[in-house]
Amino acid sequence: MSPLLDIRGVSVRFGGLAAVSDLALALGQGEIHALIGPNGAGKSTVINCISGFQPLSAGEMRLGDERLGQLTPVTAARKGIARTFQTPQLFGRLSVADNVRVASRSGRTGLFDGGELIELVGLAGLQARAAESLAYGQQRLLEVARALACAPRLLLLDEPAAGLAADDIARLARLLRRIAGELGLGILLVEHNVGLVKRLCDQATVMHHGLVIASGSPAAVLSDPAVVTAYLGAQASPSQARPC
Numbered sequence: 001m002s003p004l005l006d007i008r009g010v011s012v013r014f015g016g017l018a019a020v021s022d023l024a025l026a027l028g029q030g031e032i033h034a035l036i037g038p039n040g041a042g043k044s045t046v047i048n049c050i051s052g053f054q055p056l057s058a059g060e061m062r063l064g065d066e067r068l069g070q071l072t073p074v075t076a077a078r079k080g081i082a083r084t085f086q087t088p089q090l091f092g093r094l095s096v097a098d099n100v101r102v103a104s105r106s107g108r109t110g111l112f113d114g115g116e117l118i119e120l121v122g123l124a125g126l127q128a129r130a131a132e133s134l135a136y137g138q139q140r141l142l143e144v145a146r147a148l149a150c151a152p153r154l155l156l157l158d159e160p161a162a163g164l165a166a167d168d169i170a171r172l173a174r175l176l177r178r179i180a181g182e183l184g185l186g187i188l189l190v191e192h193n194v195g196l197v198k199r200l201c202d203q204a205t206v207m208h209h210g211l212v213i214a215s216g217s218p219a220a221v222l223s224d225p226a227v228v229t230a231y232l233g234a235q236a237s238p239s240q241a242r243p244c
């Protein structure tokens, strides 16, 4: 069976800078896959490519049996690819409920109803609040609810745990495990929280200067000497990158 997401030979150049070089990554249905690496490694650029925000310089991506070609954010969303952003991109003046409602009207049938999603991410009771009035961590959780309201097949999360309290991280981890397991969603997450990556993810790919330097189980890649050296160059070992 084809993987849900199959990336081969993908490169992205910004002028003279090779932000991503010859990337290969495969992610199965129901799999949670971490994309990790020091700052500037190319992780967000990969998320931007898969979600149609960044054109590829070379390579190809497939979603199931379908070749994706050059995507736009709209075509990516229609194919069932939803994402969150490193800095939340919400409709600030709309309520929490309306932010989710807008996404659930994007054309695909919802996984859960909007109220259910808001409750699942831990924002019950805040439905009527303007998104811009939420704490930063709550805005991140609302972005996850909004992405899920698009009923994706593939969910891309850019540092979902940044700024979240331990309780919220635990709730988010349970939710991601549930939607991957019960609904078969594939989840690719960029995350610096090494504890979360180890607990939650089935596979991990490590990038450094645009190149994949390791891939495999989180425990194996995080103890790989090349990975430790890459993080030491960035003045932190993976386990020191972000406390968890």
Ligand SMILES: Nc1ncnc2c1ncn2[C@@H]1O[C@H](COP(=O)(O)OP(=O)(O)OP(=O)(O)O)[C@@H](O)[C@H]1O
Residues within 6 Å of the ligand: 014, 017, 019, 037, 038, 039, 040, 041, 042, 043, 044, 045, 046, 086
């Ligand atoms: N639009 C752009 N134009 C020019 N250079 C860019 C652009 N976007 C990213 N870059 C550069 O590409 C490289 C990879 O950036 P990217 O944001 O993908 O890294 P990252 O691994 O997500 O880093 P971080 O963990 O700090 O978010 C960096 O050197 C960055 O400065």
